[in-house]
Amino acid sequence: MARSPSVVMIGGPPDGGGGARWGMIPARPARSARSARPARKPLERLPMIPPAHDPRPPRCSRVEMTEIVLPSHANNLGTAFGGQIMSWMDVAAAVAAARHARRVAVTASVDAIQFLAPVHRGDAVVLRSEVTYVGRTSMEVSVTVDAETLLTGQVRRTVEAFFTFVAVDEAGRPVPVPPLAPETDEERARFQAGAARAAERRGRRPA
């Protein structure tokens, strides 16, 4: 029987008989075939990180994050725990703050959170965040949460809130962040409103 060129026989009996009863393994391709593999693509260049104090537009901090409500995220009514949604919001806000500052930033406060509609088990939860106002070391981050019923495509706004993050150094001390450069009328309006909200928060802080 002619032997296929793509297989090799192993462990045949001493008399050379036995054929296919003995194990067959695929033959290793010839060295020339192996070296014909396409060359590895060079690594893409990372975008340049602007100098620390250059103003940055809100779009540089924008985050969109999607989660799904699993049984472990839901209560006995089949709706998501509020704390779980808040935890996802904190992550989305932290990433936006870090994208703006390119520093470690800690959550300093969260404005009142209202849950406007329940989020059900199996829903997708779409979180969007971006920096809306910047002080010297603090950043206000807007976070919105929409719930999407995946089987129908119905989307409803579930939560909106403002988080304040403070950029800190290795010792946890506040450090300056780059200014925010709003680009659109809406972003400019939000920035001005953000300044008023920051003043209100300062007034609420314990002395």
Ligand SMILES: CC(C)(COP(=O)(O)OP(=O)(O)OC[C@H]1O[C@@H](n2cnc3c(N)ncnc32)[C@H](O)[C@@H]1OP(=O)(O)O)[C@@H](O)C(=O)NCCC(=O)NCCS
């Ligand atoms: C947030 C923290 C770094 C602020 O430190 P601090 O010494 O009080 O800072 P300062 O008083 O110098 O204020 C620094 C900035 O933070 C802002 N800030 C401080 N506390 C704030 C609060 N509760 N809400 C909103 N902004 C606050 C200030 O307005 C100031 O902003 P600006 O520089 O833009 O004007 C500090 O309180 C901290 O480490 N808290 C714990 C953070 C944490 O662990 N979060 C995770 C959840 S437990």
